[in-house]
Amino acid sequence: MAKSTKPKFDAAASITSELISIIDRGVLPWRRPWSVGGSPVPLRQNGEPYQGVNNFLLTMRTLMGGYTSPYWMTLRQANELDARIIKGSKSSVVIYYGTAERDRDADASDDATATDDPKTIPFMKSYRVFNADQIEGLDAGFHPAPPELPVHPERAPIPHMQAFFEAIGATVSFSGRDACYVPALDKIYMPPIEVFENPLNFYAVWGHELGHWTKPRHRLNRSYGDARFGNTAYAREEIVAELCTVFLGQKLGFSAHTLELNAAYLDNWVHVLRSDKRAIFKHAADAQKACDYLVAASEAGQGAKAA
Template identity: 25%
Template sequence: MDSQNTSSEKLDVYQMVTDRVVELLEAGTIPWQKPWSESGLPMNVISKRPYRGINLWLLLSLNYERNFFLTWDQLKKVGGSVKQGQHGHIVVFWKQVKKFPEELDENNKPKMVPMLRYYKVFNVEQCRDIPKDLVPELAKDEIDPVLECEAIINGMPDCPVIKYKEQKAYYHIAQDYINMPKKKSFATNGSYYSTLFHELVHSTGAEKRLGRKSIIEMAEFGSEPYSIEELIAELGSSYLNSFTGLLEKEIENSAAYIAGWLGKLKNDKRFIIQASGQAQRAVDFILNQVEKESKDDLNEVIEESMVS
């Protein structure tokens, strides 16, 4: 049983997360292509807060029937315990620490910098004696994916104009519009909306929206900013697909697709965490939830550990 609830100063959290994503990709699993329609959006069972950023994909990849989790401290507080042989799963968060060597800010106080840390959580299926009234029933609402997709597009603040000038999909940053092939060109509604969501995520990077460097600087194909921007769009569109109940579109030539991301991840341990945080901000913008965004994309664990 793994009861660790705090991170070690000596561990490289970026590397831990990257190693896990690499492990999944090498096994042929694309973490951001895991829908949550059957098992629910991963959330903390006590606070009822959904996990965000990279934590969402890390927990979703575990394939539990119910995506409800809690920390070791929370489990003890409700009188539960972990089943023999079960181990916790990491979730990461940002913690403000004093800069070293120490520097003072304009108010003569020590400058603080964000440091990536981790906690461990357990799925409710790994535990026993959790009060039944704490674990919600999985939602079984029947939704129309097309209506949900249209609602997102119509509800996006400052949504760029969507045009159908030519048979290719792209976001034109200088003129701030999205071009899409005609809808009838797509084999399914899912592939159409998934492609449109990809371009909508790109559009959130415009200066007047989120001002994301990876799209503003118009980086060359294959460069690091270009690759990060593409992963941001992949992660964001995958989230929106699951949010609306769309089945994820098939990735053509998946072996080459996976190999491409493996190369990027192995060369930069911060790559996946940076892209996940930016994708979460993009999704929040599209869903008009910017005002609800917490100070840190990954700070839910700090708050959860304080829940009594």
């Protein structure tokens, strides 16, 4: 029997191409405010939240699709619930990582990555999911009522966000009109909250700079080489800070925001994605680590204050 000539589906290339086409339109959909059905993050069928790149991808697809449910599931999971996919619905690709025993007589597949363990090969595989809005016959619990969004005073601190960021313990100077992290001083510079008409944007910018603050060797030791404004290493770090802000914002209630969103910023994303189809997966993982680091630091700081 002749082997099939149909090319193997490349999940990394497909997802990266999808993301590039969206950015080429000049829109970053994950920057729109959202909280779907009472959940700030997309959920698996069993209620477990997605993390890392799948969180990012499904957040983006929820916003673009206008879905009102936070739940996503496979065709098989829907069938097991005696539900069915609505005709014409388009699935969304997500990924998972695992390890397999190394075959010393065979070359690693395209989906394999380097590992320090000579006995195993880590791999990335994909599967397809549908939003609950694309499925008929599900229980009402998969379509929870949307939450009431809080109203915050203009140009004033938001108590739970302020407490979260202050407890991290980073050195921050609230002066001037620019926002940046200066590695040589290990210091963040931020405009005062009064500069921001919407205080949510103040915390989003602060979160972005804290994403950079996690980079040094004595914290997460994250480096993509010699980073200079506009080069690839700089662009990769900006993607990590952006995604870190997305994940922090889901926890605290704001959307990713920077003081300037221009063509050069978008070009940096596209340049990195075009040069490396796996970049978004690596940088989403790095961003999740950065977010987790900041959450742990804040919880430790608040705990010490309460003791």
